[in-house]
Amino acid sequence: MEKAEISRKNPVDMYHPVGNYSHITKIPRNSELYVTSGQIGAYQNGDIPDSLDEQIKITFENIQSVLRSEELTSEHIIKVNIWATQKINWDNLYEEWEKLFGNDYPAMTIGYISELGLPEIKIEIEVWAAKV
Template identity: 75%
Template sequence: MKNTKIIRKNPKGMPTPVGNYTHITKIPRNSELYVTSGQIGLDQNGLMPQNMNDQITNTFNNIKVVLDSEGLTADNIIKVNIWAIDKIDWEYLYAEWEKLFGNDYPAMTIGYISELGLPEIKIEIEIWAAKA
């Protein structure tokens, strides 16, 4: 029987993830792949809040709009890349993360960098998704 489900797992012998992610996400053969541009904290009026947590909320709202536009859900997300220029309030980010993923986490990478595309952007999140 052909596997048509995205599988997320943490292999035996690996340390427990230090955050809300999975070590491996396996995509079924012949799946459609979706790669988003990095989503940022602009609100629906095109305004960028100065506060990092407000940018996080808007970024997750924008991710949901992008996913919805293609009929995708969090179940389709295979990889999340997060870039931030300021220290992330992980309790706040994970509250937004839980709203999207529950506790079935995709693979994730986080990087702190000196700047993003515009000076007012504090965080940018890129999504990779697949549909079997």
């Protein structure tokens, strides 16, 4: 019997992803599903830096903390939704993205919106994960 695992792929009859993501992620039957709230770039004391690049760095640290709390790793992430209020420096975001994912990318959506929950929040990242 074949081992059940999360798989990611890009169909051959579609365009290559325009960023570091996969077009489709498949979750095996009977997996546990985890959905996070949107994570923001807030330090543990609640302070939020002014810089979007710094918020991105802290947001990824917070994502890793949430994952560790449930004994999850980036391999369990199946979908990432990114919401930003200003243009993202993709070199900076992908630096953090690569630290988390290496070259095994989940599905991703990015949206630019006018504001998030607090005026100082410039980026919010929601993660969906599954454990086989």
